[in-house]
Amino acid sequence: MKKTRLLRTFVAGSVFLFTAGLVLQGSGAEDQVGELKQRLKQLEEAHQRELAELEAAVADFETAHSDDSGLMAKGGGAASGSNPAAAPAGAPFQPAMPGPGAREAFIDISAIGTFSIGTSTEQDVRSLQKADHDPGRRGFDLQSLELAMSGYVDPYFRAQTNLIFDFDPDEHGDRIEIEEAFMETLALPANLQLRVGQFFTEFGRHNTQHLHFWDFVDTPVVMTRMFGPDGLRNPGARLSWLAPTPFYSELFFTVQDSTGETAYSFRNDEGFLDSHVQFNERARVDSDRGEEIRKMRDLLYTARYAASWDLTVNQTVLAGVSGATGPNASTEDTFDNGNQIGEGRPSGRTDIYGTDVYWKWTPPHQTRGFPFVSFQTEALMRRFELRDPSETFEDYGLYAQALYGFRPMWVAGLRYDGVRGDMKDVTDRGGETIGLANRTRISPNMTWYPSEFSKIRLQYNYDDRSGFGKDHSVWLQFEFSIGPHGAHTF
Template identity: 30%
Template sequence: MKFAGYILSIVSFLALPVFALAEDGNGAKRLEELEKRIKILEEKGAAPKAEPAPSPAVPALPSSATGISRVFNPAFSVNGLFLGTYRSEKNKDQTADVKTGLNVQELELQATAYIDTYLRGDIVLSLPTAESIEIEEAIVDFVPMRNLSARAGKFLAAFGKHNQLHTHQFPFIDAPLVSSELFGESLNEKGVGLNWVAPSPWYSEVNFQLLEGENAAALNSRFNDDFGYLLHNKNLWDLNEDTTAELGGSYLYGKNNAETHNATHAVGGNLTVKWKPVRRAIYNTLIWQTEYLAAFKENGIDPVSDVKLYDDRGGVYTSLQYQFARRWWIQGRYDYFGLHAANDANDKQRWSGLLAFVPSEFSAVRLQYNHLDYANSGTLGLKNEHQVLLQLNFTMGSHPAHKY
């Protein structure tokens, strides 16, 4: 509708001089009339003028004589995650993700700014275990028109709910089993994407992303001209002023490296119900989140029987997070990994409980217990285990806006 309006106004604007020429005689009269009306309006002072603004409390930093001004610096913030871990299996397996000890789980440096009139940039550098540095995200966003935004760079792909979170935003200290098993750490790819908000009465966005397809676990084609194609839809309904329900679906198609041009199809579905009474918004919250993810991969051809092989894996988690006082959260999660493949050695389930003390928006201390239970414990030396994790999570710098 608006678009039609724009076209109409452009057409009428272009047509104006033509009409003016055609009505040569009347044109001068009309101009006179309009001028008169403007004068009258001006005398009456029809348009109220804005109040003169008092001098601002904090003046903008002046540009220095050297030209080194801080006014346009990006907003910086640093997130830190310190982690202490106990594992009942000790550290027999040095390659295990969870080992008894003290660690810097991650340091993250984020810079955000509008680049110019058109573009906005977000750079997130991550120092996992504070030993190396990697580009977690480098995003340039552009809003070409209302309802549509475009992005380019390296980013956490819009696959499911959990995959789009940075480590310090994880609802639990560790990622769900299914996320880490299917994508390694996360599906984080170079690519370009479009995000469109549908003109529906509820919030519905559709993401299309073209990914380089480098994820070692799910994609990583033998040929670098094979891309990943991702489609994601997220819907959110306000059930009442305190409660929302979010339903999302994701689909990813790409090629894996099992053999030449073997395809990977990954799917995901997530449901989140969130309750936060607006009258007591800082004191109580309840979040129930469930997510299902699976990857169906062609896995070469059996050399003996000449039959196509498949590697299908999937899993699910469901979690409850309850904020029972202003600074306290109690949470529980159940994880299962072992869908779509019969009796795999790596099939497992995990029970987690978490207690968090959140003294301010900028820091949190979280204590988590995991019981990891292998479906085939004993085989391959896999043993059920208990894990205890204690994390200090903090943010320094510009005030973080809180994602919903």
């Protein structure tokens, strides 16, 4: 007994000494204890002082507002920015200046409207432009009207909501979508950040970007094929960790609901299975019984690791890998005279993997962010498991785009899209094997920004779909944003 206590004391003591030694290396041995005590006292005083300041800061929060009150996250664009009417941080109390427009100290509001005019050789334009916010009609189209609101909730959180107003004469008519609505912590310990609410899943690069941040008028084909017309987003929580690496690197872990059309490749009993002939007549999860959450495996899990390096003082690269896994809408149920027999529970799973790279060059003499050259690519692979493992199919695709900001406010772009289907053992009830169409698309475009708050973009799409032939489309896009000055993320 004595021996073990001795050992314990020894272990504890040596660890303590080792670390203390590290800490105190270089300082005299005699008054270490006194010095330590003094340090602790100083720390305590500093802490008290900080506490008092923090309290004062909280008290002043309403008046002493900050430059980055209420900013948008990924979207960039115009929806974020300072509140110019608010008093500067740290300044003595000042009455709020009456600002023009709706400049409230507590919330930043902006509206972003995106419209298109264009045509395509394909009469059913939606069969080419599958994302909800792509130009989807010959002639005029409202791509989206976004109302973005954001602000600090309190000293602990900030929040953001993006409401989308859309008009689709073919389908729903007028409708409102809650694209994102979430709160996020400001400074958790251990370099963590927690986001809770409804948000775009942190998968790759394009999926988290709002329409006004896109470099082309439409969504890359592979993104709509894997994530559907709305992108991958659902209610859930995201924990991210800024890793203590010498370069920037961040780990994201997201858990979300796996149901509905915004979880397109997952438990989505309508969109995905409907859109592909070979699943059309298959049994699928019952929307009443099958969509309930019974176990952890019923949720959608996404992980992402992103890292960035400054290659030179003019070049930066950001690269990431992502993976998502969750149940899909296929079941083990069978049909009997047209009646579905079984539990209506999902049995198959979907895994989606992705990798992305973004590279940007801006010369030392950059004005307004011009000139610049950027390159961005994302490759995705999907494994979709039907009830029978032999019916698991895989498809993949990528897009690659290059942008050249050749003079202030002018950008020329070129994008390549390619998706490949998989016909492996997937048959419809008639026994016929039908796969997803392979598709290639090439899109040159040109954008002019009359100012940071408006944009005019012309784009041509050359489309080649296996089994459908070649198509040509031309789109002219207009966009405005009103509200506080925006801030961009990399």
